Amino acid sequence: MLKTKDILDEKDERLHKVSEEVTFPLSDIDKKLINDSIEYLTNSQIEGLAEKYDLRPGMGMAAVQLGRLKRYFVVVHEYEPQKFNTYVLINPEIISNSEERIYVDEGEGCLSINREVVGIVPRYARVTMRAYDMDGNMFTVRGREELAVVFQHEFDHLNGIMFTDRIDKKNPFKDQDKMRAI
Ligand code: NI
Numbered sequence: 001m002l003k004t005k006d007i008l009d010e011k012d013e014r015l016h017k018v019s020e021e022v023t024f025p026l027s028d029i030d031k032k033l034i035n036d037s038i039e040y041l042t043n044s045q046i047e048g049l050a051e052k053y054d055l056r057p058g059m060g061m062a063a064v065q066l067g068r069l070k071r072y073f074v075v076v077h078e079y080e081p082q083k084f085n086t087y088v089l090i091n092p093e094i095i096s097n098s099e100e101r102i103y104v105d106e107g108e109g110c111l112s113i114n115r116e117v118v119g120i121v122p123r124y125a126r127v128t129m130r131a132y133d134m135d136g137n138m139f140t141v142r143g144r145e146e147l148a149v150v151f152q153h154e155f156d157h158l159n160g161i162m163f164t165d166r167i168d169k170k171n172p173f174k175d176q177d178k179m180r181a182i
Contacts, residue, residue: 002040004056007065007111015112016160019062019069022090024136033068034134037061038086041076045084058111060150062157065112073154077147087141089131092155095140097124104149105181108163119172121163122179123149145182 008015022030044055062073072090079085103120126144129151133139143151153163168174 001053002036002066004054004111007056007061008067009114010110010112010162010164012067012112014067014069015064015157015162017064017069018160019064019071019158022070022072022132024132026090026134026136030063030068030070030072031134033063033066034072034074034088037066037074038076038088041074042084042086045076045078046082056111058109060154061111062154064157064160071158073157075147075150075154077150087151088134089129089141089151089154090133092129092131092151092158094127094152094155095130096128098126100125101179102145102149102182103176103179104146108149108153110153110163113162113164117164117167119167120174120176120179121149121153121166122175123152125180127151129155149182 041058041061043049043053044057050057059077060073060075063070075087077085101122102125103122107117108121125148127148128140128142130140
């Protein structure tokens with residue numbers, strides 16, 4: 001079982017590197033990391049279990065956050081209270097996005113960032129991703145609102161970009177009036 005201390009902190013230079021494409025068939029290491037990530041993220045959002053196993057609540061995990069510089073991430077999205085959809089995106093691409101932009105009003109979180117961060121992270125309100133599943137089959141998935149933000153946040157990890165990198169340094173609230181808060 002994954003532990004919170006297994007997740008790299010933003011100070012680790014690996015988090016700032018570009019991850020490599022995955023080749024199929026998927027290795028046993030990657031299969032295990034994916035399944036462990038699903039378990040961690042799901043348990044972390046279940047009341048009682050998060051405390052029991054000392055998990056930080058999170059919706060997404062990119063391989064690089066566990067020290068594996070491969071292009072995949074896992075998202076566990078609570079679409080209704082205590083009901084979850086799981087997404088595994090391998091070698092993902094954003095194939096289309098909305099014009100409209102949004103930001104998370106309370107700020108984005110990241111399992112690799114353990115401090116308060118102030119400012120706006122601009123995201124597309126809707127994105128369509130194309131990716132491969134664990135068996136190497138291509139699929140597309142559309143995310144909107146919170147799910148779109150998570151897809152973009154995790155996709156950024158594959159390119160070594162942290163959400164803090166997307167906040168304007170001089171004016172953390174730049175263009176706030178041009179975006180919708182969610
Ligand atoms: Ni993150």
